[in-house]
Amino acid sequence: VAFHQGDSALALSLLKWIKELGGCPEHNLLLVADASVQWNVALDMIAEGNKAFKNTGLITTKESVSGWPKGANALWKLAAQHCKDHHTAFLWLEPDSIPLKQGWMNEIQKAYNARTKPFLGRIYSATDPGVPSKMMSGIGVYPENAIDLVGNACDTDKAWDVVMADLIVPKCEHTTLIHHFWGQPNLAPTFSDVRTPQSPINTFTLEMIDPEAVIFHRSKDQTLIRLLRKKLLP
DSSP states (O other): OEEOGGGHHHHHHHHHHHHHTTOEEEEEEEEEEOTTSOHHHHHHHHHHHHHHEEEEEEEEOSSOOOSTTHHHHHHHHHHHHHHHHTTOOEEOOOTTEEEOSTTHHHHHHHHHHTOSSSEEEEEEEOOSTTSOSEEEEEEEEEOTTHHHHHTTTTSSSSOHHHHTHHHHGGGEEEOSSEEEOOOBTTBOOEEOSOOOTTSOTTEEOGGGSOTTOSEEEOOOSSHHHHHHHHHHOO
16 A cells, blocks of 8 residues: 555545455555655554554655655555565555455455466556556556566656556456546546436446446545445445
8 A cells, every 4th residue: 555645644544444344364564655654644554554454564765756646656666676575466555446345355366366467457448648548557466576577667757557558458467356447637536325417527326336346446535435334334
C-alpha cells in the first residue's frame, strides 16, 4: 500500500476497511511511504496493518518526491526494488483501491497462482490521447523481477502505468477480479444507492461494478466503503 502525507488518511481508512472484511492473516503488508509522511502517521498505519495482516513492514523514499506522477513513480520503483531484493511478487494497492468482499486477497492469490504470464491485472482499452490503446490497471500483481522487466520506465514525467503499458500488456494475464475505472481528472467515481437523471455524471452504484471483481479502483470519497459496509456488514 503506497501513500504520501496528503492521502495518508485515505490509506488508514483502507486498512481499517480491510480489517472489517476479516483481514488478510495469511499475507504480509508492506507500507510504501513518501518521506513527507509524519512519523506518528506511519506508526498509526503500522498498528492498523498489524490488526489485519500477518506482518507489517514500512519503507520510505530517501527524500520526498511530490506531485503526480513523479511521486507515484518513485513509490512504485521503491516497492519493486524492495520486492526484488526479498524475492517476492506483490499486489500493488493505492489508498483509493477498495476491496469489495471477504476473502478478496485469497481470490487474487488463487488467480496469480494459476496464471500463465508474469503479471496479473485488468487489461482495458484506453481512449485518452497520447496513451497506449491497451493498458494494464496499475492496481495488479507484479512479479518479483518487475523492476528488471520494465527497466527505467519510472524515470519519466509520465505515469508509470502509461510508460510501461507496451512492455507489460503482452506479459499480463487479464483478470476480471480487478475493476478499473479511473474516471476524469479531478472527477473520480462516487457511489450512491441509486443513480437518477439528476445524479452527477461520475455517479456509480454497486450494481455497476463487475460482479466478478474483488477490488475496485478508484474511489476517493468513502462512498464505496460506506455502501459496502451497509451491504456486507449491516
